[in-house]
Amino acid sequence: MSNKTDTKRSNFSGKLGYVLAVAGSAVGLGNIWRFPYLAAKYGGGMFLLVYLILMLTFGYAMIVSETALGRRTGRGPIGAFRAFGNKLRYKFGGWINAIIPMLILPYYCTLGGWVIKYLVEYCKGSTAAMAEDTYFTGFIGSAAQTEIYFLIFAVATVAVVIFGVQKGVERVSKIMMPALIVLAVIVAIYSMSLPGAFEGVKYFLVPNFKNFSIMTVVAALGQMFYSLSIAMGILYTYGSYLKRDVDIEKTTTQIEIFDTSIAILAGLMIIPAVFAFSGGNPDALNAGPSLMFVTIPKVFESMGFGTAAGIVFFLLVFFAALTSSISLAETTVSTFQDELGWGRVKSTIATTVILVGLGTVTTLGFNALDFIKILGMGALDFFDFVTNSVMMPISALCTCLLIVYSAGLKTVGDEVKLSSKFKREKLYNFFMKYLAPICMIIILLSSVANVFGWIKM
DSSP: OOOOOOTTSOOOSSHHHHHHHHHHHHSSHIIIIIHHHHHHHTTTHHHHHHHHHHIIIIIHHHHHHHHHHHHHHTSOHHHHHHTTOOSHHHHHHHHHHHHHHHHHHHHHHHHHHHHHHHHHHHHTTOHHHHTSTTHHHHHHTOHHHHHHHHHHHHHHHHHHHTTOIIIIIIHHHHHHHHHHHHHHHHHHHHHHTSTTOHHHHHHHHSOOGGGOOHHHHHHHHHHHHHHHTTTSSHHHHHHHTOOTTSOHHHHHHHHHHHHHHHHHHHHHHHHHHHHHHHTSOGGGGTTGGGGTTTHHHHHHHTSTTHHHHHHHHHHHHHHHHHHHHHHHHHHHHHHHHHHHOOOHHHHHHHHHHHHHHHHHHHHHTTTTTTTOOBTTBOHHHHHHIIIIIIIHHHHHHHHHHHIIIIIOHHHHHHHHHTSOOOTTHHHHHHIIIIIHHHHHHHHHHHHHHHHTTSSOO
8 A cells, every 4th residue: 555645635734733623623512512411411420430531542542543544545534445445345434434524514513503693692692581491492493593593604614614724724723722722711610610519510520430330331432422523534634634743642642631621621611500500400411412502591691690601601612613513524525625636615615515405404404394304303313313323333443444454553553653652552452453343333232222212321
C-alpha cells in the first residue's frame, strides 16, 4: 500500500488547529445534554467512573486507529479502507463510515435550529414563557417555525465549510472552542453555587457501587460514540488533513482531556441546578432529551438571573452544536471530493441538497409529517436509532477488523511512531485485538434489543 498522499489535499495549519477542530467535533449536543441525563439515569458518579475507564481504553484506541489510517492514506474513510483491498468487505466498511455523517447531519441541524430558537427567545426576555410545560411542544408543533430555524442553522454550518479547512473549519474552532470553555465554567460555577446544589455535585462526582449495573456499561459505551466522534468517518477525514510531524498520541490525549472536561462541566452545569430546583429529587433529571428544552428553562426561570443564565447557556450549546455539525458536513464534503473528484464548492452544494432534503423531513416529522412512522418512530428518532445504535457499532467493528486482519496493528503503530513514542502501544494492541470487537457487539445487540422491547435500558 502506498504511503503517498495527494499534495493538493487540504490540511490543518498545525497541532492546535487539529486538536480544536476534533474537540469541536467531539464536543456537541451529546456532551451538553445527553451526557448529564445518562449520568443521572445510570448511577451518577458510577456512570462517570465507567465512562472515564472506557474513554481511556476503547475511546483512545479508536481515535488513534481512525486518525492514523486517515493520515497514512491521505483519504477519508472510503479511500482509507480501499487502500487495503478492493473486496466487498473493504468497500462496505468505508461506505458505512462515510454514509453515517450524511444521515446524522440533517437531524443534528434540526436540533441546532431548536437551540437557536431558545437563544433568540432568551435574548428577547421570554424566560417565563419558555418555562411553561406547553412551550416546547408548541414550538416543535409549528412547521413554519421549526423549518425556518433549521434552515438558519444549516446555512450557518454550510457557510463555514465552504471556506475550507484552514479558513473555515479551523478558524471557527479556534474562536468557538475557547469561548465554549469559558461559558461552561461560568455556568457550572453558578449552578454549583445554588442552594441545595451540593447534593447534585456529590451524586455526579462520587461513585456509589450500589448504582452499578450492566446497563451502566452499555450506556457509557454508547455515549462514547457521541462524545468522541468515533465511527462517523470524521476522524479518518480530519486525520487525512493532519501533517506528518504532528504527534498523534499526544493530540489524542489532549482531545480526551478536552472532551471529558466539557462532559464533566456539562454535568456540573445541569445536575446540581436540577437538584437545587427539584429539592434533591434525582428523578427530575430523567427527562431524557427534553431535559435541555423543558427542565432547564424551568430551572432558569426560578433563578434571579434566569434570562442572563439562559442566554449564556444556549449560546454555549449553540457553539457546541455548530462545531459538531461543521465536522459532519466537512466529512460529507470530503467524501464527494475524494470519490467524485469534485471541487469544494460543488461538493458543498451536494451536501447542502442532502442536508436540506432529509433535514426538512426530520423537522416536519414533529408537525406536518408526524403521521410518518418507521418501526413506531418518527423521522428524527429513526435516524438517530439507525445511525447511533446500528450503523456506528458496525462501523467501529469494521475498523477493528480492518486493522487486525488486513492493515495490521504494525501499520498503525508505524504511522503513530512517525511523530510519537506511542507509549500506550501495548494497551492499544490488546484492546484492538481482543476487547474492542466485543464492545461493539454488546452495544449493537443491546441497542437493537432495547428498541424492540426485549430489554429495558
